[in-house]
Amino acid sequence: MRFDIDETLAQMLSAIRDEVKGNWKMVKGNANTFLQTRKSRLELLASLRLANEIKEEFYLKRLKDEKKILESELHSIAIVSKSIAQKAANAAIDVLQDAVGKLIKL
């Protein structure tokens, strides 16, 4: 039995594609959720400030919080992306291991 490297690479690529496709929607979904909740939060903060329900100093501190929240959101998205990449990479390695395993058994 010949080891067909091109066929194995094609199968590895297909395994990566399958893993990423389904999970990528999750990253997009999370990014949209973050964006929507930021919009509502900023609207709330602005309305509270305009109605003089919070003082200027307090308002500016909450805006400073937004920077930290954004930092957390970006790290959260990074985790999900890495998680997807990890699963895809391992699926490709599994394909390779399987192909070589079959070859060794012969």
Add this chain to the structure above:
Amino acid sequence: MPKKIILLFFITLCFSCKVIWVPDYNAKLEEQITKTARANDRLYIDMLDDGPDKRTYDHYKEKYNDIEADINSIYLFNEARNNNNDLLVITGNLKGAFQEAKKYHKENKTLSDGEIKAYQASMAGFWKPLYLAERGLKINASKN
């Protein structure tokens, strides 16, 4: 021939490797995050329900300390995990924000409706990335 040897070398190398870039998913931690985020939200809901005269820091001290202890425990758990860089930033930001909100209440004795609503929204903003990150780790826990 040398090409085949190099290919065989890489294949052998790959045989013993699995890529690990993120920590393992932990269902108990996800539950603890949900529970503590809920307690944090409930703290502000209760404050809004109580009149301004009842909103003293002392009245809520116990709840504040319970939530802070839970956040510290989540931080400690994340500190002990491998590949934890992103999670530590997220949990650290949450911890800092909660401590700041607690200190503000303590120093000002009470909070206005507006301050409570603003804190409630901001704290939810700090919790969400942590919750979604832990859920994102589930991708590697599932078979498909």
